[in-house]
Amino acid sequence: MAPAREELHILVIEADPVNAGMLKGVFSRGMEVRFRMSWASKMEDGMTVLAGDDPPDAVLMDLELPDSDRQKTLHRLDGLSILCPVIILSGDAGLDLGRQAIARGAQDYLIKGQFKPDGLARTILFALERHDLQVKRRKRGYEAAHPEIFDRTDFLARAGRELRTATRLGNSQVLFVYQVVDPEAVRPGVARETKSHVAEYTTSALKAVFRSSDILGQLNGSTVAVLAGCVNSTEASLLPNRIGERLSGRLHNLGRLVSVRFDPQSPMTLQALLKEASSLMNATPVPKTDGPTADLLDALDSVATKKKPAG
Numbered sequence: 001m002a003p004a005r006e007e008l009h010i011l012v013i014e015a016d017p018v019n020a021g022m023l024k025g026v027f028s029r030g031m032e033v034r035f036r037m038s039w040a041s042k043m044e045d046g047m048t049v050l051a052g053d054d055p056p057d058a059v060l061m062d063l064e065l066p067d068s069d070r071q072k073t074l075h076r077l078d079g080l081s082i083l084c085p086v087i088i089l090s091g092d093a094g095l096d097l098g099r100q101a102i103a104r105g106a107q108d109y110l111i112k113g114q115f116k117p118d119g120l121a122r123t124i125l126f127a128l129e130r131h132d133l134q135v136k137r138r139k140r141g142y143e144a145a146h147p148e149i150f151d152r153t154d155f156l157a158r159a160g161r162e163l164r165t166a167t168r169l170g171n172s173q174v175l176f177v178y179q180v181v182d183p184e185a186v187r188p189g190v191a192r193e194t195k196s197h198v199a200e201y202t203t204s205a206l207k208a209v210f211r212s213s214d215i216l217g218q219l220n221g222s223t224v225a226v227l228a229g230c231v232n233s234t235e236a237s238l239l240p241n242r243i244g245e246r247l248s249g250r251l252h253n254l255g256r257l258v259s260v261r262f263d264p265q266s267p268m269t270l271q272a273l274l275k276e277a278s279s280l281m282n283a284t285p286v287p288k289t290d291g292p293t294a295d296l297l298d299a300l301d302s303v304a305t306k307k308k309p310a311g
Contacts, residue, residue: 007036008035010059011056014039015066020039026117026120041065057084058086059087061088062088074104077105081131085130088101092111107127149207150218152217155216158217163227172263172264173228174262175225175274177224177260178225179255181254181286202254203224214226240259260273
């Protein structure tokens with residue numbers, strides 16, 4: 001089993017404050033692993049915690065909630081279980097309901113009042129291990145066949161989860177952030193279609209440089225972030241050169257690249273890594289452009305602004 005974190009953040013989504021209090025008492029007992037519990041009495045309150053700056057490592061959830069009946073909660077499991085392991089705590093001992101929850105992505109199904117504190121701790125740890133393996137298999141299978149550029153929301157969710165896994169497994173990571181300089185700074189009046197083409201071209205170039213298992217995200221129209229796993233110092237220093245080669249030297253002058261290393265021994269949150277990358281980006285001068293870069297923009301403009309034939 002992979003080494004556990006010093007403290008695990010558990011989100012309990014449970015309508016009954018008595019049951020939530022009992023779980024808090026369980027987590028406060030002396031165990032091999034330290035637990036820190038957050039409580040939400042409604043599904044939407046739980047979603048707010050999941051989307052916040054301190055997302056949980058695992059979720060314990062009842063199926064019957066004030067703003068989500070059993071079927072709605074089961075439906076939400078499909079998406080929720082991708083982000084983190086979910087364990088159902090229910091008063092319903094029906095075998096069929098447990099099977100439905102597992103089929104929807106829950107890692108386990110426990111009956112309230114029928115588990116011991118140490119057993120609950122083991123259930124959570126095993127759920128984390130299984131979920132990590134599922135994430136890796138899914139990444140190797142799907143992303144190898146279909147490399148993705150995720151939008152900002154998906155990138156933050158996936159990269160944040162990857163950093164928590166890296167902390168638990170002791171894996172190093174490097175966050176690369178590439179920002180495209182406004183082409184209009186090189187040649188005023190550049191066509192909007194040309195700007196879009198430059199952004200698409202640079203994003204495609206980054207996809208070609210990094211591995212399919214790395215997580216790429218479009219933070220905004222001009223900024224791409226990449227979380228690359230297990231990158232050593234030598235690889236990290238060579239990657240900027242490879243990116244420059246992929247951009248054929250000319251478009252390379254339209255962007256700035258910074259990188260921040262993630263050390264599992266002194267882990268940082270994804271938000272902290274992005275903040276540090278932003279500071280580095282602000283301190284990095286805009287690259288000087290040359291004649292070939294402007295010439296390329298002229299060529300792209302001439303294609304982008306051609307009128308379509310009538311009829």
